Amino acid sequence: MAWPTTSRHARGYGTAHDKMRAHLMRTVILCEECTRQGHVAVGKIADHKVPLAQGGTGDRSNYQLLCQDCSDRKTLADKGQSARPKGGVDASGRPTDPNHPWNRR
Template sequence: MRAALFSRDPLCVECRRQGRAVPATQRDHVIPLAEGGLDDESNEQGLCEACHDAKSTLEAQRGRRRTSGGR
């Protein structure tokens, strides 16, 4: 799945939104699996490592808020 994604779309989608052309190195779930996202082509995007790390940090923070009751 990873190779097919990078073949279709080799650039980081977040960097591209910001006008930069940076190769994607991480297969990312747009909607995280932990939040009900599917593990298929309709829910994947390529991100560079920096964008993936930033997105993962935000997702982890959301997860902690969910498990602590929003506190």
């Protein structure tokens, strides 16, 4: 669902969000998802665990600090999409997607 054409402040990403992001970057530093998986990456995105558009709140318990890759994966998952491209290739390297130009005759 696309946001209506309102400002980031009207959507809940105003001064309070900026302050929370600064707080997380000072205190948490590392991506929380990468840390859970045993990886190390610097977090830069103040992410809502439950998106505001789905009823999430702006309190600390609903925030996590994520790296760009983890944030992108979570955003896709929140939209019900997969981060993996559909199709791929078979053992010989040919695309498995029947609509791929190589498979059209």
